[in-house]
Amino acid sequence: MNKILKIIGLKKVYHDLNSEIEAIKDITFDVNENEFISIVGPSGCGKSSFLSILAEIEDKSAGEIVFNKKKIKIGYMLQKDSLFPWRTILENCLIGLEIENKLTEENKEKVIHLLEKYGLKDFINKYPSSLSGGMRQRVALIRTLAINPDILLLDEPLSALDYQTRLALSDDLARIIKEEGKTAIMVTHDLGELEFYKPKYKINKKIR
Ligand SMILES: Nc1ncnc2c1ncn2[C@@H]1O[C@H](COP(=O)(O)OP(=O)(O)O)[C@@H](O)[C@H]1O
Numbered sequence: 081m082n083k084i085l086k087i088i089g090l091k092k093v094y095h096d097l098n099s100e101i102e103a104i105k106d107i108t109f110d111v112n113e114n115e116f117i118s119i120v121g122p123s124g125c126g127k128s129s130f131l132s133i134l135a136e137i138e139d140k141s142a143g144e145i146v147f148n149k150k151k152i153k154i155g156y157m158l159q160k161d162s163l164f165p166w167r168t169i170l171e172n173c174l175i176g177l178e179i180e181n182k183l184t185e186e187n188k189e190k191v192i193h194l195l196e197k198y199g200l201k202d203f204i205n206k207y208p209s210s211l212s213g214g215m216r217q218r219v220a221l222i223r224t225l226a227i228n229p230d231i232l233l234l235d236e237p238l239s240a241l242d243y244q245t246r247l248a249l250s251d252d253l254a255r256i257i258k259e260e261g262k263t264a265i266m267v268t269h270d271l272g273e274l275e276f277y278k279p280k281y282k283i284n285k286k287i288r
Pocket residue numbers: 094095101102103121122123124125126127128129130
């Protein structure tokens with residue numbers, strides 16, 4: 081099994097003027113390629129800090145993060161979809177490619193294909209306001225996939241949604257990630273959210 085990532089003794093302490101908060105004490109584990117890992121814990125236990133450090137948005141205080149290659153591409157999906165309201169669904173999904181200066185016709189076609197494949201064909205040229213919360217999160221996932229990341233980080237991707245939508249979308253997200261053959265780390269405070277994945281996609285096991 082190919083290891084994509086090793087996390088060794090990771091620690092994060094936040095400081096302010098008169099106190100310090102130990103957000104991450106000591107995390108060590110490996111991530112294999114095509115694995116879907118879920119980390120569950122209550123609010124404030126350091127989940128978002130952990131993902132932000134992996135995405136290099138935050139610095140770590142101690143420990144090591146070792147990727148299996150030099151240039152690893154990370155896709156980071158947040159709790160709120162953060163789609164730009166003034167851009168169409170397609171334009172939203174092309175942002176990553178624009179930033180990377182890789183917006184070729186071929187890459188654009190791939191993104192259109194992803195949108196079509198995952199039930200958003202009729203919305204490609206619509207604006208986010210015309211989509212339900214669940215569909216917007218699906219778009220957010222496709223936007224994250226559009227840059228073809230090596231690893232996906234999902235920060236409570238379902239928690240802003242109502243129960244019914246969450247139920248439907250959790251299946252969708254797991255299926256899309258599996259079908260696209262991605263490695264993913266999802267954090268959540270909601271054990272229930274996790275249960276939806278369990279029976280079909282065996283957490284912490286190779287899923288392809
Ligand atoms: N930028 C920051 N500055 C200071 N403290 C922070 C910062 N970000 C998070 N924290 C603190 O670190 C702890 C973990 O936060 P967080 O990683 O957001 O937890 P979770 O995502 O599990 O809810 C919390 O006590 C939080 O208040």
